[in-house]
Amino acid sequence: MDAFPAYFPLAGRRVVIAGSGEAAEAKARLFDGSPARVERVEGPAAFLPGTYAGAVLAFVASDDDLFAQAAARAARAAHVPVNVVDRPAACDFTTPAVIDRGEVVAAIGTGGASPMLATLLRHDIETRVPEGAGRVAALFRRLQDEVRAALPDLAQRRAFLRSQLSGPVAEAAMAGDTETAAELLRAALAQGAAGAGRVVYVAGRGPADLLTLRAVRALAAADLLIADPDADPAILALARRDAERLEAAEATAEALIALARAGRTAVRVVTAPADAAELRALAAAGVCVEVPPAAVA
Numbered sequence: 001m002d003a004f005p006a007y008f009p010l011a012g013r014r015v016v017i018a019g020s021g022e023a024a025e026a027k028a029r030l031f032d033g034s035p036a037r038v039e040r041v042e043g044p045a046a047f048l049p050g051t052y053a054g055a056v057l058a059f060v061a062s063d064d065d066l067f068a069q070a071a072a073r074a075a076r077a078a079h080v081p082v083n084v085v086d087r088p089a090a091c092d093f094t095t096p097a098v099i100d101r102g103e104v105v106a107a108i109g110t111g112g113a114s115p116m117l118a119t120l121l122r123h124d125i126e127t128r129v130p131e132g133a134g135r136v137a138a139l140f141r142r143l144q145d146e147v148r149a150a151l152p153d154l155a156q157r158r159a160f161l162r163s164q165l166s167g168p169v170a171e172a173a174m175a176g177d178t179e180t181a182a183e184l185l186r187a188a189l190a191q192g193a194a195g196a197g198r199v200v201y202v203a204g205r206g207p208a209d210l211l212t213l214r215a216v217r218a219l220a221a222a223d224l225l226i227a228d229p230d231a232d233p234a235i236l237a238l239a240r241r242d243a244e245r246l247e248a249a250e251a252t253a254e255a256l257i258a259l260a261r262a263g264r265t266a267v268r269v270v271t272a273p274a275d276a277a278e279l280r281a282l283a284a285a286g287v288c289v290e291v292p293p294a295a296v297a
Contacts, residue, residue, distance in 0.1 A: 097115070099125060197260035
């Protein structure tokens with residue numbers, strides 16, 4: 001990872017755009033509908049650090065190299081990160097291609113190397129992100145404190161949220177019926193529905209691009225990753241970076257049963273057929289197990 005992606009809260013914040021022309025207009029359009037206050041500056045004001053004081057971000061858009069250099073220096077003097085359009089080497093940050101769904105924002109960046117590639121990838125991903133995804137996120141933000149209070153254990157809370165992100169709650173929020181969605185979510189909380197854990201087996205021999213969408217989603221949702229030593233690194237890279245790791249030798253049937261009963265989602269990446277005795281033990285314990293054909297003999 002050559003650049004670290006980060007999100008800047010915009011509510012009540014200023015964004016300064018120095019310069020004029022289509023490039024400046026394009027940067028301004030990025031903030032349409034956002035809670036940020038966008039300020040446009042031209043001329044000598046762009047060269048004064050006080051113009052940028054207190055801003056969260058600054059953009060400089062100009063064909064004039066001297067203007068761009070002076071404005072960028074002024075923004076940095078005010079300790080504001082600055083993006084200089086079409087000059088990656090002069091930027092503190094680059095602008096990604098953005099998918100805006102309100103509370104849900106996805107960004108695809110290439111570090112300024114190929115903005116057109118980022119745009120093409122955005123179009124590909126955008127079709128897979130429902131328009132109502134932001135409403136689902138807004139609902140969970142609204143009830144975040146209630147969920148935390150009802151389920152203080154992180155693993156149980158994750159299992160509960162995972163179970164509610166598909167089904168009636170998410171469907172109601174997606175459709176815009178937020179009050180019904182909130183009622184359904186509170187009803188699930190009242191039942192103590194922390195969600196059952198599960199063990200998912202994923203074929204780890206590779207290549208990664210042969211994985212099913214179901215396997216990729218399981219890796220992305222894993223609380224715990226258990227991989228055979230010779231598993232394809234490209235497959236392991238698809239797992240959540242904050243997922244806990246457990247050595248394969250420690251992943252006994254008893255350990256997997258305990259994890260599932262604690263509401264954890266464990267993904268077992270195997271390079272040989274899944275152990276039949278282990279699968280029988282999990283099934284006998286009532287653990288939800290998913291085994292793709294490629295992971296069995």
